[in-house]
Amino acid sequence: MPELPAIPWEKVGPEHRLDYKRAFMLIDLNRCTGCHSCSVSCKTEHEVPLGDFRMRVRYLERPDKATLSFLPLVCMQCQDAPCLNACPTEASGRLEDGRVVIDDEKCCGNKACVSACPYGAIFINDESNKAEKCDFCTHRTELGLEPACVSSCPTDAIRFGDLENPDDPVTIVAKAKNAKAFKEDAGTEPSVLYVDHEAWMEPKSNLGVQLSPADEDVIYEQNNLKPKV
Amino acid sequence: MSAPFGFQIIIYLFLAGIAAGSAMVASLMLHRSAPDAFAVGKRSLILSIFAIGFGVLFLVADLANPSEFFLILTKANPTSAIAWGARIVTSFSLVAIFCWTLYRGKSTGSATSAEFAALWVLRLLALALAIYPGFVLMQGKAMALWNTWIIVPLIALSGVRAGFAASSLLSGTREAWSLNRRAGEKVLLVILGLLLVSLLVVAKAFSLLAILALLTSVLIPFALLDRAAGALASLSILVGSFVLRAWLITDGQSLFF
Numbered sequence: 350m351p352e353l354p355a356i357p358w359e360k361v362g363p364e365h366r367l368d369y370k371r372a373f374m375l376i377d378l379n380r381c382t383g384c385h386s387c388s389v390s391c392k393t394e395h396e397v398p399l400g401d402f403r404m405r406v407r408y409l410e411r412p413d414k415a416t417l418s419f420l421p422l423v424c425m426q427c428q429d430a431p432c433l434n435a436c437p438t439e440a441s442g443r444l445e446d447g448r449v450v451i452d453d454e455k456c457c458g459n460k461a462c463v464s465a466c467p468y469g470a471i472f473i474n475d476e477s478n479k480a481e482k483c484d485f486c487t488h489r490t491e492l493g494l495e496p497a498c499v500s501s502c503p504t505d506a507i508r509f510g511d512l513e514n515p516d517d518p519v520t521i522v523a524k525a526k527n528a529k530a531f532k533e534d535a536g537t538e539p540s541v542l543y544v545d546h547e548a549w550m551e552p553k554s555n556l557g558v559q560l561s562p563a564d565e566d567v568i569y570e571q572n573n574l575k576p577k578v
Numbered sequence: 579m580s581a582p583f584g585f586q587i588i589i590y591l592f593l594a595g596i597a598a599g600s601a602m603v604a605s606l607m608l609h610r611s612a613p614d615a616f617a618v619g620k621r622s623l624i625l626s627i628f629a630i631g632f633g634v635l636f637l638v639a640d641l642a643n644p645s646e647f648f649l650i651l652t653k654a655n656p657t658s659a660i661a662w663g664a665r666i667v668t669s670f671s672l673v674a675i676f677c678w679t680l681y682r683g684k685s686t687g688s689a690t691s692a693e694f695a696a697l698w699v700l701r702l703l704a705l706a707l708a709i710y711p712g713f714v715l716m717q718g719k720a721m722a723l724w725n726t727w728i729i730v731p732l733i734a735l736s737g738v739r740a741g742f743a744a745s746s747l748l749s750g751t752r753e754a755w756s757l758n759r760r761a762g763e764k765v766l767l768v769i770l771g772l773l774l775v776s777l778l779v780v781a782k783a784f785s786l787l788a789i790l791a792l793l794t795s796v797l798i799p800f801a802l803l804d805r806a807a808g809a810l811a812s813l814s815i816l817v818g819s820f821v822l823r824a825w826l827i828t829d830g831q832s833l834f835f
């Protein structure tokens with residue numbers, strides 16, 4: 350009987366941890382179909398309460414022609430993170446690989462980080478009353494697994510790699526496709542890079558249409574897309 | 579996503595401004611020998627203590643985890659304006675209470691070297707109390723209306739101005755009105771300038787609240803200050819200080835969240 354190929358979970362364990370110098374995420378907007386696999390798997394993985402998201406997918410309408418784009422948004426793991434500077438209790442900290450994480454024990458819910466984040470990536474968890482955000486699934490990567498959103502993306506639109514390793518295949522793709530950070534003007538040096546993101550998306554990123562389980566129907570946050578009752 | 583800061587923060591910013599301004603009035607008046615001036619100083623000091631006390635209650639109530647408010651004092655991030663603010667508020671409250679114990683039994687002003695030093699420390703802490711909230715808002719990088727240097731003098735000046743107005747309303751003496759008038763016009767003009775620049779920089783923030791803030795915090799008081807309607811002017815300044823903060827917090831966040 351031929352030997353079966355190894356299935357991914359056979360390689361799970363601390364010895365397989367993804368040791369990166371600078372963990373980063375590459376999101377290819379050309380590949381994203383807006384299926385919400387990433388945000389659903391993220392919610393499941395982290396038991397994110399209804400109405401809140403660590404990973405969101407915005408639907409954006411291009412202003413000058415009939416084009417709908419999908420924009421997955423997560424914490425950008427900024428190298429110059431405004432949330433880190435604003436947090437008075439040092440609950441926001443940085444891991445060796447550059448990821449920004451929040452220590453629940455130190456968080457008193459003062460919301461300084463929520464207002465400091467130019468990407469709207471941090472929220473207060475209504476159940477724990479602590480600040481929460483994406484951390485590139487630290488609990489998974491330290492066992493050698495990719496973040497949940499990366500694993501679940503059916504089109505490989507989201508990939509995870511080491512930005513300081515020039516031989517990393519994801520880094521090679523990022524360079525070849527001239528991937529850029531979102532809202533570069535904010536000067537926060539994000540560790541999430543986008544392929545083919547365009548300037549018109551940036552001011553709309555907080556207004557895009559989003560599926561929200563806080564309501565039975567689709568919530569249209571964009572003024573010109575009010576649902577017809 | 580909901581906006582992080584709510585009405586508690588608006589009330590806190592309002593009360594902190596009053597506390598800072600009235601403490602400044604107290605520090606200017608408490609060493610004066612004229613009974614009228616001293617009485618203004620004493621009342622202002624009491625007002626200041628109550629304002630910061632109630633303000634802190636609202637501040638703690640705004641936390642998602644109010645029972646863990648002590649973390650802000652036990653952990654210190656030097657780059658966080660809130661961390662600095664927590665220490666300023668604590669020091670200010672303690673020094674204000676200390677000053678009250680110094681002057682509690684007196685009916686005329688005095689300034690021994692200890693009292694003089696205490697009043698100076700109170701004045702400096704009042705200044706810090708007036709200024710730091712602007713830096714807290716400025717760290718809100720997401721909010722275009724906050725993430726600018728204009729917010730610091732705007733919050734500080736309008737707060738201190740409201741404190742002077744509240745002190746004069748509470749005291750009602752000629753001394754208080756005179757101080758209120760002297761502190762008045764130029765500061766109002768500066769606030770007007772800062773408000774207009776804010777609106778120029780962030781045109782989207784032009785709203786009904788912005789118009790109300792302009793009217794009540796600057797234009798109405800400016801029209802009334804030189805006439806015999808000092809109390810009305812002061813009342814308008816107080817209302818204006820509140821509306822200004824309501825505008826900054828509400829519209830500042832609604833542009834993003």
